[in-house]
Amino acid sequence: MHPPGADTVLVRHGDVNTKSTTVKRYMLRILVENLEAALEDRSVSGAVDRRWHRPLIATDEGDVEAAVEAAASTFGVVSASAAVTLEPDREAIYDVLDETARRHYTGGSFALEVNRADKQLPYTSEDVAREGGTVVWEAVEDEFEPEVDLEDPDLTFGVEIREEEAFVYLDSVSGPGGLPLGSQEPMVALVSGGIDSPVAAYEMMKRGSPIVPVYVDLGEYGGIDHEARAMETVRVLSQYAPNFDLRVYRVPGGEAVATLVEEMETGRMLSLRRFFYRAAERIAEQTGASGIVTGEAIGQKSSQTAQNLGVTSRVTDLPIHRPLLTRDKQEIVALAREIGTYSDSTIDAGCNRVAPDRAETNAQLERLLAVEPDGLLERATAAADDADLVEP
Numbered sequence: 001m002h003p004p005g006a007d008t009v010l011v012r013h014g015d016v017n018t019k020s021t022t023v024k025r026y027m028l029r030i031l032v033e034n035l036e037a038a039l040e041d042r043s044v045s046g047a048v049d050r051r052w053h054r055p056l057i058a059t060d061e062g063d064v065e066a067a068v069e070a071a072a073s074t075f076g077v078v079s080a081s082a083a084v085t086l087e088p089d090r091e092a093i094y095d096v097l098d099e100t101a102r103r104h105y106t107g108g109s110f111a112l113e114v115n116r117a118d119k120q121l122p123y124t125s126e127d128v129a130r131e132g133g134t135v136v137w138e139a140v141e142d143e144f145e146p147e148v149d150l151e152d153p154d155l156t157f158g159v160e161i162r163e164e165e166a167f168v169y170l171d172s173v174s175g176p177g178g179l180p181l182g183s184q185e186p187m188v189a190l191v192s193g194g195i196d197s198p199v200a201a202y203e204m205m206k207r208g209s210p211i212v213p214v215y216v217d218l219g220e221y222g223g224i225d226h227e228a229r230a231m232e233t234v235r236v237l238s239q240y241a242p243n244f245d246l247r248v249y250r251v252p253g254g255e256a257v258a259t260l261v262e263e264m265e266t267g268r269m270l271s272l273r274r275f276f277y278r279a280a281e282r283i284a285e286q287t288g289a290s291g292i293v294t295g296e297a298i299g300q301k302s303s304q305t306a307q308n309l310g311v312t313s314r315v316t317d318l319p320i321h322r323p324l325l326t327r328d329k330q331e332i333v334a335l336a337r338e339i340g341t342y343s344d345s346t347i348d349a350g351c352n353r354v355a356p357d358r359a360e361t362n363a364q365l366e367r368l369l370a371v372e373p374d375g376l377l378e379r380a381t382a383a384a385d386d387a388d389l390v391e392p
């Protein structure tokens with residue numbers, strides 16, 4: 001929903017504001033590039049303009065809602081609104097409020113939210129809120145019984161007044177927040193296509209790190225849809241990153257998994273994790289990534305006890321980031337639904353069971369190394385070198 005004639009998207013960012021001027025300038029430049037890419041990817045016409053420290057998208061009414069959606073799927077953006085641009089003149093603002101109220105008010109409570117950046121103006125935000133509220137009231141009182149509710153209104157009319165222009169808007173669509181993608185170093189994301197790992201990758205992207213997705217092909221243990229599930233979830237993630245390369249490194253792990261199943265019982269899942277991390281480390285070396293991201297959460301599986309995570313992590317010097325470490329499963333599921341990876345993650349992958357009957361929950365490194373197949377880590381490095389790059 002937008003005011004008649006809306007021609008602009010107001011883009012609000014959050015954490016970028018907390019930065020020093022130099023860092024902010026750097027981050028805003030990346031944000032603008034990402035907004036441009038999001039518009040282009042969706043074939044939405046719009047010109048991104050960075051004025052007054054906050055980007056605006058100039059567009060036309062036909063494209064304005066799509067431009068809001070594009071902005072609201074861009075990391076770093078807290079919210080976006082479709083707005084009409086006008087002179088910073090009270091009468092002009094009231095005319096638009098009048099027209100907007102007649103078009104969109106359908107009863108219930110309303111409020112005006114006024115922000116004024118230019119403190120030199122001869123009127124205050126309160127003046128505009130009071131007078132604008134009266135304009136809205138008078139526009140609709142013949143047909144409805146309007147009510148003002150500043151706490152929890154059914155409809156909010158937004159007015160933002162800057163030095164050279166003013167904006168009137170209705171809705172604010174929430175964005176993901178975080179930092180612009182590309183403002184941090186890349187990370188290798190181990191993506192299995194289950195519910196957790198795509199969410200973990202998304203969380204890293206949200207903090208500005210582009211991901212290098214790595215999927216380990218489990219061969220006959222993977223099941224027919226296992227790979228498809230992983231690829232589909234990365235495809236969903238790639239929609240949040242139109243100007244980044246999210247091709248997936250598919251690492252051939254089938255033989256190593258078969259060896260683990262044949263030769264190892266206790267600790268098998270932990271050695272498999274060590275294989276994953278070592279392969280990820282190799283790809284990080286090749287791509288200049290500065291860490292590894294996994295979907296592990298403490299205590300979620302037997303391989304994810306605090307002790308086991310401590311032991312398996314020692315296979316690499318790179319930091320292993322686990323953004324979901326402290327999350328409950330229900331929270332992770334809710335996030336997966338929100339970002340759009342849930343339905344692909346829950347495709348039945350028909351995997352064959354790799355886990356042994358008795359799970360190791362209290363691994364000791366020496367004990368594990370004593371039973372791990374010889375050369376497993378070298379095989380991980382070689383498998384990473386043999387990985388092919390797959391378009392998700």
Ligand SMILES: Nc1ncnc2c1ncn2[C@@H]1O[C@H](COP(=O)(O)OP(=O)(O)OP(=O)(O)O)[C@@H](O)[C@H]1O
Pocket residue numbers: 189190191192193194195196197198214215216217218276293294295296301
């Ligand atoms: N085949 C795989 N390829 C790449 N990474 C994997 C693979 N299997 C597991 N991982 C990584 O190891 C982590 C822990 O493995 P786990 O067995 O719990 O995964 P899962 O339950 O199959 O998937 P998810 O954790 O995504 O729900 C995953 O979150 C993921 O980061």
